[in-house]
Amino acid sequence: MDFSLNDIQSMLLDSVQKFINNDYDFDKRQSYSDSEQGFSSEVWTTFAELGWTAIPFDEEDGGIGGGPVDLMIVMEQFGRGMIVEPYLANIVLAGGVLRRVATTEQKSRWLEPLIGGELQAALAFVEPQGRYDIANVATSASKEGDDWVINGSKSVVFNGGNAGLLIVPARTSGEQSNTDGITLFAVETGADGVNIQSYKTVDGHQAADISFDGVKLPDTNRLGNVDGGFAVLDAVIDDATLAVCAEAVGIMRILTEKTVEYSKNRVQFGVPIGSFQALQHRMVDMFTACEQTYSLLVWASMTASAGGDDAKRAVSSIKYQVGTAGRKVGEEAVQLHGGMGVTWELDVAHYFKRLTAIGQILGNADLHLDRLAAG
Amino acid sequence: MDVTLTADDIAFRDEVRAFFRDEFPDDIREKQDRGIPLEREDMVRFQQLLHTKGWAGVNWPVEYGGTGWNIVQKYIFSSEMAMANAPDIVPFGLGMVGPVIYTFGNEEQKQRFLPDILASNVWWCQGYSEPGSGSDLASLKTKADRDGDEWVINGTKTWTTLGQYADWIFCLVRTSSDVARRQEGISFILVDMQSPGVTVNPIITIEGGHEVNEIHFENVRVPANNLVGEEGKGWTYGKVLLEHERTGTAGVHRSAFRLNKLREQAAKSVRGGEPLANDRNFMRKVAAVEVELKALEFTELRTLAAVSSGKAPGAESSILKFKGTEIQQAIDTLFMEAAGYYALPFVPHQFRFDYPEDEFIGEGSETTTALKYFNFRKASIYGGSNEIQRNIVAKHVLGL
Ligand SMILES: Cc1cc2nc3c(=O)[nH]c(=O)nc-3n(C[C@H](O)[C@H](O)[C@H](O)COP(=O)(O)OP(=O)(O)OC[C@H]3O[C@@H](n4cnc5c(N)ncnc54)[C@H](O)[C@@H]3O)c2cc1C
Helix, strand or coil: CCCCCCHHHHHHHHHHHHHHHHHCCHHHHHHHHHCCCCCCHHHHHHHHHCCHHHCCCCHHHCCCCCCHHHHHHHHHHHHHHCCCCCHHHHHHHHHHHHHHHCCHHHHHHHHHHHHHCCCCEEECCCCCCCCCCCCCCCCEEEEECCEEEEEEEEEEEECCCCCCEEEEEEECCCCCCCCCCEEEEEEECCCCCEEEEEEEECCCCEEEEEEEEEEEEEHHHEECCCCEHHHHHHHHHHHHHHHHHHHHHHHHHHHHHHHHHHHHHCEECCEEHHHCHHHHHHHHHHHHHHHHHHHHHHHHHHHHHHCCCCHHHHHHHHHHHHHHHHHHHHHHHHHHCHHHHHECCCHHHHHHHHHHHHHHCCCCHHHHHHHHHHC | CCCCCCHHHHHHHHHHHHHHHHCCCHHHHHHHHHCCCCCHHHHHHHHHHHHHCCCCCCCCCHHHCCCCCCHHHHHHHHHHHHHCCCCCCCHHHHHHHHHHHHHHCCHHHHHHHHHHHHCCCCCEEEECCECCECCCHHHCCCEEEEECCEEEEEEEECCCCCHHHCCEEEEEEECCCCCCCHHHHEEEEEEECCCCCEEEEEEEECCCCEEEEEEEEEEEEEEHHHEECCCCCHHHHHHHHHHHHHHHCCCHHHHHHHHHHHHHHHHCCCCCCCCHHHCHHHHHHHHHHHHHHHHHHHHHHHHHHHHHCCCCCCCCHHHHHHHHHHHHHHHHHHHHHHHHHHHCECCHHHCCCCCCHHHCCCCCCHHHHHHHHHHHHHHHCCCCCHHHHHHHHHHHHCCC
């Protein structure tokens, strides 16, 4: 067991921290978020130049062969910096599918530009009726001659409005909630029959509802085996869950720091409010929640790297923890800031909103606790 | 002890129910049901309708045009109003400044202000908090200096709810710093928002709405007779009002209505999915909040019964405030959880009458649930934060 970062990881941490400290303040974040596409293309190009968009990919695919710990490092800092650039959607979700199943030809078509920062992508894994069940896929793909025809709709697709490439799980056999019978397809958003309704999300990100109305695709747009998409999807969703939990830890920590700092400066009744024991204990609880959550994150990331049997349990544990302790930390941070905590002007409110959104996606606390209870 | 209603109570309930069924304007009802925000004019129209019925001054004494209802009648009215999903009565005029004026004001003030408050002809807002004085309200710095027949006001009030709509503001201001206790230098004063020197700046809240403001006073001249009651007694008057405000914030009937809605909604399939009611985890959380709410309903009734037998609401009203708001926040959280991914889209612009149906994102008000959850974090902060309420109970009830 080793908790230290290797040289490459230390350098990565250092470079992400530098970028956030020097080039990404709250005002910039807000202006990127407010822009039409909801993030900065310039920042995205910088991520590519710095090699961050290449982290989880194999060297032979143009990546740098990083693992869950590297992603954890980056995502925690992205949480602290409240980064709105669609790293999760592109690199972890869409990239996660491509790196696992794309053919050489498909990789040069989609993965290369994705890593290069030229292509925006999204994984459309939520269906209107499906809530948190990723096997609940009603979108269908049927064979018409040599082509596939896709019909159905997907909900709240992260980065869906900006994506040139959508990865779409569709049912090719079996019942609506079967894990067997799901096939993944690459759909370019220019294709006929793709209808995208994009919107901002409450956490300052961007997403879309997308429908597919008889979208025709050649078989070369199929990603991986027919009917075998679930295992891929499931693994990618676990990666993504870990990634957002790392982001959540970054947010929880900065919220705790900001709250402690605020309580030292805000004076009421002639003393800093941080001198009230009623508040001190609550800040101690916030701090403890951060430590406990980070511990689970480290365990889950190391377990994922080692490919241990516990990997799924670890993912559900950390997501449950983020859903519960994260909510507590977010609510307390707002509460202890008093009226200021509920203003748009203060970054605390926006950290809290992102943290809340993380709790709502990729399975909420109830779902993950259920999985743990089932053993 | 008896929980059954008398025949008179039932007749009264039926009358109130019929009123909300038949006379409550359809367009306001539709807005409420669809989650379309009300405008100033809607709120005024609703309150004026209550006024024509003689039901605006729910807690007011009959001699000032109030209903004179007993606690059971008030309870029935509040319950029927919530179950009809009618809007809350905006508290600043009818619930706050009105009672201060009829209790502490002079005859001229009563005649001048009360009829318009009762008829919702004038919109009031509450100017207590300041940037440096929130929980520690008694440290407030906004000053009123006497100059002949006038007071001259300088300072800044903040968090002023719906101040952008207001015609008048009631303020706590410092009229003397030459006192033993700083509370004794505070007075309660009424200011016309049109007075030269008053400026209103919006504060945007966490969910993106505009409901609070910062208000600056620069040499604002106010006639001496706008000071209510005695000079230097404003703190006492303000406290009386705060205690009334706290009983009002429990919102038990509104919470009951929303829990019913939540159950109804959970029983239905959304977009062809499995009804959430099949999820025991979720329904256990709903049931747990229902138990808390029932307890609070009876705690409130017990408090009201004590008040009607002549006791002041007292420090116990603090319990109603913090439990009530915690329950409201728990319900907001459950609505958000129920919406799943559809809590995320930030599409408040689609909540208007003419929004094209085929472009609507989410079902019903799903996409407002996170916004409501964010916004309602305010409830444990305003009206005296929940920490301050617990301090009050610790000190004045438990004697610690
Ligand atoms: C949406 C909204 C609407 C409002 N509307 C109005 C209005 O219309 N008119 C008006 O006058 N005011 C209004 N307020 C102001 C409200 O009353 C204050 O925000 C509130 O009193 C808290 O003050 P503060 O924000 O300065 O927080 P602070 O007093 O700075 O408190 C910060 C934190 O410290 C805690 N704290 C402070 N003192 C203690 C203590 N002794 N022990 C333990 N904890 C403590 C608080 O509970 C809070 O968690 C509104 C506020 C909001 C958010």
